[in-house]
Amino acid sequence: MRWALFLLGLGCGVAQAADPLPPQDAAAWLQRIAEASNRYAYQGVFIHQHGDRMQTLQVSNRLSVTGKESRLIGMDGAQREVRCTRGESVSIVGGTSPRLERRLGSRHFPDLLPPDAGRMAAWYDVRLGGIERVAGLDCQSLTLEPKDQYRWGHILCVDKDSNLPLKAVLIDHRGRPLMQYSFAELQIAKATASVSAAAPRTRLATARAVPPEPPNTIVSSAVEVKQLPPGFSRVIAVKRPLAKPGIDVEHWVFSDGLTHISLFVEPLARDNVSLKGASQRGMTNLRTLRVGQSQVTVVGDAPPAAVDLITSSIEASPK
Numbered sequence: 426m427r428w429a430l431f432l433l434g435l436g437c438g439v440a441q442a443a444d445p446l447p448p449q450d451a452a453a454w455l456q457r458i459a460e461a462s463n464r465y466a467y468q469g470v471f472i473h474q475h476g477d478r479m480q481t482l483q484v485s486n487r488l489s490v491t492g493k494e495s496r497l498i499g500m501d502g503a504q505r506e507v508r509c510t511r512g513e514s515v516s517i518v519g520g521t522s523p524r525l526e527r528r529l530g531s532r533h534f535p536d537l538l539p540p541d542a543g544r545m546a547a548w549y550d551v552r553l554g555g556i557e558r559v560a561g562l563d564c565q566s567l568t569l570e571p572k573d574q575y576r577w578g579h580i581l582c583v584d585k586d587s588n589l590p591l592k593a594v595l596i597d598h599r600g601r602p603l604m605q606y607s608f609a610e611l612q613i614a615k616a617t618a619s620v621s622a623a624a625p626r627t628r629l630a631t632a633r634a635v636p637p638e639p640p641n642t643i644v645s646s647a648v649e650v651k652q653l654p655p656g657f658s659r660v661i662a663v664k665r666p667l668a669k670p671g672i673d674v675e676h677w678v679f680s681d682g683l684t685h686i687s688l689f690v691e692p693l694a695r696d697n698v699s700l701k702g703a704s705q706r707g708m709t710n711l712r713t714l715r716v717g718q719s720q721v722t723v724v725g726d727a728p729p730a731a732v733d734l735i736t737s738s739i740e741a742s743p744k
Contacts, residue, residue: 443553445570451551452543454567458581459542461589462486462535463493469560469611470500471534475604476707484533497533507533534606535590537581539682548572548656548681549579557582559591560608569683575654575731576684577603577708587613595708598728603708643675645742647719648690652738654731656681679725679735686725686732688739693718705729717741 446454468485481500486493497507506517538545554566564582571578578600582592594605643662650659661678675690693715704711710732711724716739723736 445550445552448546451546451549454551455538455542455545455569457588458583458590459538459540461583461587462495463488465587465589466614467535467589467611469608471606471608471611473534473604473606481609484535486536495533495536509533534593535608537590537593537683542682545569545656545682548576554580556585557592560611562591562611564591571598573655574598574728575657575734576681577726577728579683584613589613595726597708604726643677646675646690647692647742648716648721649740649742650677650679650688650735650738651740652734653679654681654734657684657686657731684725684727684731686723686727686735688735689722689724690716691720691722693720712736714739 445451466486466488468483470481470483473480473482480502483498483500484495486495488494493509495509499505508515508517532539549569549571552568552570554568557564557566559582563585565585566580566582569579569581578596578598580592580594580596581590583590590606591611592605592607595603597603643664646662653659657679658681659677660680661676663676664673665676666673672692675688677688677690679686679688701714702712708726709724710727710729711722712732713720713722714736715721719741721736721739723732723739725732
């Protein structure tokens with residue numbers, strides 16, 4: 426019942442949203458939100474809901490002369506922690522012998538927007554909503570409405586003083602929530618050389634496993650992507666080893682700063698049967714096809730149009 430009332434409130438907020446801000450004002454709002462996590466130290470607990478799954482996480486963000494350091498800790502389910510330091514992000518998975526996994530991305534809620542978030546005003550209309558209250562703090566509601574069919578919409582509620590997101594909801598073209606985050610409690614401190622949030626202690630805090638070697642950058646590939654949705658670019662292109670020795674899979678990531686779509690390229694053995702097809706589960710769309718002697722998979726938490734456009738433009742690289 427509590428979540429039903431919450432979603433009903435979101436629907437009312439969308440209906441009452443004002444006219445889109447002028448592009449310059451929209452860009453300024455997005456840029457202030459993006460910079461908030463670099464200007465403030467904070468620590469808190471937030472709820473993440475994706476489909477029928479709900480998770481509680483603890484987050485801390487500390488600032489120093491060498492850059493920010495953040496930690497994300499799962500408070501229920503399997504033990505898991507994410508540490509981001511100096512641009513490198515590592516996941517620590519719990520158990521009797523914690524293991525480290527290098528992550529390709531370094532952002533997580535509430536650090537949602539890219540550093541150059543102002544440019545996203547070209548692809549999203551930004552509308553100001555009303556003043557809400559989240560985790561005991563007043564926040565300004567904003568709706569990011571996509572200008573095309575290649576990205577989902579977003580509803581943010583940002584702290585009135587710091588512009589740090591306190592709540593974020595991913596919505597489809599009908600305004601239905603696909604995924605959402607909301608702080609339950611939060612402490613924010615103005616960034617200075619002597620102020621930082623204390624890092625929470627966990628059973629994984631003393632993990633000392635050596636991080637895996639970074640994946641190899643792709644120099645040449647068996648495939649090419651001829652067309653991307655407007656505003657998207659390739660932000661990652663690396664090779665990762667498969668379980669089978671001596672075989673790597675290529676991993677590409679395309680993004681507009683908010684939406685991310687992955688492409689995987691795996692060499693086909695002569696006796697393998699390639700797969701081809703499309704599937705959708707909630708906000709996630711997946712496509713598989715054979716290109717030359719490669720099995721290609723395109724997957725992302727993105728609208729079908731974006732995934733289909735990338736998939737249809739994949740060709741074998743000229744030899």
